[in-house]
Amino acid sequence: MVALKGAGKRYGPAGEGGFTAVESVDLTVERSAITGIIGRSGAGKSTLIRMVNGLESVTSGKVLVDGVDVGALGEDGLRGLRRQIGMIFQHFNLLSSRTAFDNVALPLEIAGVDKKAIRAKVGPLLDLVGLGDKAGSYPSELSGGQKQRVGIARALATDPKLLLSDEATSALDPETTQSILELLKRINADLGLTVLLITHEMEVVKTIASHVAVIDAGRIVESGRTFDVYTNPQHETTRTLLASALKLPNWLRSAVKPQPSAGDRVLVRLVFFGDTAFQPLTGRLVAELGSDVNILAGAIEEISGEPFGSLVVSYSAEPDVVARANRFYAETGLTTEVLGYVA
Ligand SMILES: Nc1ncnc2c1ncn2[C@@H]1O[C@H](COP(=O)(O)OP(=O)(O)OP(=O)(O)O)[C@@H](O)[C@H]1O
Secondary structure: OEEEEEEEEEEOOOOOOOEEEEEEEEEEEOOOOEEEEEOOOOOOHHHHHHHHOOOOOOOEEEEEEOOEEHHHOOHHHHHHHHHOEEEEEOOOOOOOOOOHHHHHHHHHHHOOOOHHHHHHHHHHHHHHOOOOOOOOOOHHHOOHHHHHHHHHHHHHOOOOOEEEEEOOOOOOOHHHHHHHHHHHHHHHHHHOOEEEEEEOOHHHHHHHOOEEEEEEOOEEEEEEEHHHHHHOOOOHHHHHHHHHHOOOOHHHHHHOEOOOOOOOEEEEEEEEEOOOOHHHHHHHHHHHHHHHOEEEEEEEEEEOOEEEEEEEEEEEOOHHHHHHHHHHHHHHOOEEEEEEEEO
16 A cells, blocks of 8 residues: 655755655555554654655655655645545644534535535544534534544545554543544444554554554664564564553562663563463473562553463573573573563
8 A cells, every 4th residue: 555665754955964864664554454653752753654645755765655656746646645645643733713523624625525515524424433413613622532533534534545643642641542542443444444653652553553663763673563573572672662661560660770780680571472371381480490580560462352471570680590591481482572670
């Protein structure tokens, strides 16, 4: 559906004085899937997503939407493309002087659709997002979650085949975030709409994206099925993003250090997949390392219906203990990740 081929964006002049925000990105967005791009602030997420609908021009490589080279389109071509691509934003971008109905109607008015057809379209869209009774409300009368629902209905008004989401839940509380993510999931399933979202929160990716790409300093450092990336992260940036999403007890989170001091313990996340025997392996690890293993946190989670378990344990960071543990992981095929060190 969307293919970036060596795509890059440089602001300002080449060489000194310029800044490369996105560099050599190769990425494929599957049709009818939800794909997440995750990265820290300033990593280049907004620039990347805006390259897809031509709001930012590409300065190297190509962006193809349904095989069409976005960079080669003129003004008319870009207008046509943008009718096929809906977009939702962190701060909703609603017009405060217009009701919910009129905000949703706006892209249709711009496209020259007649009033009767607009009425026939907007009502069902507001129903779809659960705001059938708020058609006459102004944005100031709506909650954050309701405003984003209006934003979603507006993005769907022109029957797009692709929906871009620019941190759509970042300004919302956790509960409202979940309800908006559920809505996006339902729209994706019911309409077969392709969704490309950017976020700095692993929880968002884990909740709805089947595929994920991790961006760092303008480059994609890791990508794949969310389940694979989440359960077996390869790049340091992914690990850091994941660690911040791990549900560690507060005392433990604040106690973790990146480097060990003498006498410290190593903190390790063990990942168990559906067919990995959870208890026997934990028991064998304890047997392997003596009674020195502390179990500090654990959870059974699910991504796209696939279950896996995470267990956070600590044991002595003495080289011989770590070597014995690593040998055990290699023998049993356990996926592990060092989260840091604790006293
Ligand atoms: N118009 C511009 N001119 C120059 N530099 C820019 C411009 N827009 C963005 N940048 C720079 O490009 C880099 C990437 O910005 P971008 O907004 O794409 O990142 P981001 O990952 O979306 O970050 P955030 O989550 O904070 O919005 C940043 O260092 C930013 O300062």
